[in-house]
Amino acid sequence: MHRYSDTDIMATGILKMIMLHIMKDGEASGYDIIKKVEAISGKKPSTGSIYPLLKKMEREGWISGRAEDGKTYYSLTEIGKEHVAQINEVKHDFIKKLHQSIALASETFEDADVQDLMKDMHDLHRGMRVPVKEQIELLAPLIHQVADHLETDTDRERVRSVILRAIDELKKI
Incomplete structure (x- = not known):
């Protein structure tokens, strides 16, 4: 029986959309894509998820690859x-x-x-004038920390209180 990881589940569609979104900003290597997906989602995708998708998208004509110094850089077609x-x-x-x-x-x-x-x-x-990608990258650690607390028996009001204090501090900036 095959066990699916979070990355496997994400790879079915969302991972592909994130990868396309990353390449929308210019060419990127597989390694660059892994790092950016991790920054966006908070989870590091495996090379076994990224590279087969890159090859599939290349076969489908969605992206093209260019080799340089032992790396392949992908860009949108x-x-x-x-x-x-x-x-x-x-x-x-x-x-x-x-x-x-x-x-x-x-x-x-x-x-x-x-x-x-x-x-x-x-x-x-x-x-919000800041691009969504930058918002997500900035907020991802906070979102993951809140999610971790909410998965446990942490008092929701205490979490909310911390967030409200953070908002107050941000307003002072």
């Missing part, structure tokens, strides 16, 4: 750029539907957590 554009369209539709669902839940349940989430969504929509 026109077909790959079209896929990135399609992914962005799907992402925007998904976010819109998610926003509508949260708004409905907020009005229906009058739950403070849902209303806070709704406010956060509005704040994000109103104009």
